[in-house]
Amino acid sequence: MERIRRLAPDTVAAPGYLLRGSEGNLIDVLNSQLVLLLSGQPRTGKTWIAREIASALQMAGFEVRVGQHVDEAERFLTEAAGGERLYLLDDPLGSREPLPGASASLATLRGLIGRIPRNRRLIVAQSEPVLLQATHQPSIENCSLGTHGWVVVGGLTHDLALAVWSRASEVHSVPNDLRRRLEALIMDGEELRDVGAITYLAQIHAQLPPNASDAEIIRQARSDAFDFVVQLAEKGPAYESLLRAVALATTNSTGASDTELSFIINGGDEEPGLVPELGVWSFSGDTPPLPQYGVEPSFTEDQMAALNALQRRRVVDEVGDLTLFSHPYLRAGAQALLRGDTRHMREQVKAQTTRGSHVFPIACRLRLRGTCSGCDHCCL
16 A cells, blocks of 8 residues: 555645535536636636646546646647546646747647547636736637636635635644634635635735734735736836826725826826815715816826736726726735835835825715725725
């Protein structure tokens, strides 16, 4: 028995995996169609689920490999030698933005899906923003590969998020008071619903500042997004200013208009949120007027190009005529840009923050609209 254990391949299962309840149906799809396509926002657990399903077939006798290269998957699955095989392609088009040659890889993947032998299986786990950018499509429903659609992996339920936190906090020896604090945050809000954020927070819990606020804890849970956002900001001043403005002017569920964003970036000494006006505002009736501008703010050509590029990369989304980050993970990374590394940068951040406070004055406009979701713009 010991010899068998030594010779057996290492399991591809994700350590500490917790069943979501959909695994059986996904295995049925894979066995009937030979292909399973998983997508979703970053850190929702696509690879986690894909590895669990692959491990189930591994235990049934399939030879399993995991990689990122479509060409390697094609050779492994189509060569005549060998028996039952499964290949798990993990973000073959790129994890945060499309890799060079993503279009060619997508074309190869389309061709491979139609040539998989009956004793072979393919699982693809691909980040949704990258998939949409690589296919130039507006929604996941338009990204089918032949007759195969993508299964979208969403956030965890309250109960499953609590279970993930319980296991991760035990593994990483999180103090009991912080464990209970996070349990309350998970139960009372919608911020901590992705596997990646919860497990990452358990790993770096010792880095939390003493007496951290709820907002600071949530930002820390997504702090690994900062590296990606820095890469975007380094593309030029227009990118950096725009990322900061969206971080200042939006929540995870409420966007900002082009006028608001361009004022935060380019506005002068105007205070449009503080227009003198006599009257009474009723919190149960009509909302107060929106900010008034002497001269309507607008983007420069560079800023408009940066906004279009961020939309193509699915970093930000358009909801009607409003812009907001496509995922809280990205907003948390952009919020870190508000720190400013140099005196000049801190002055820029201060100016933008001041203009942001005029767009979102003391009685925050989101609260007056009745759409406040607990943002960081005010302390009411």
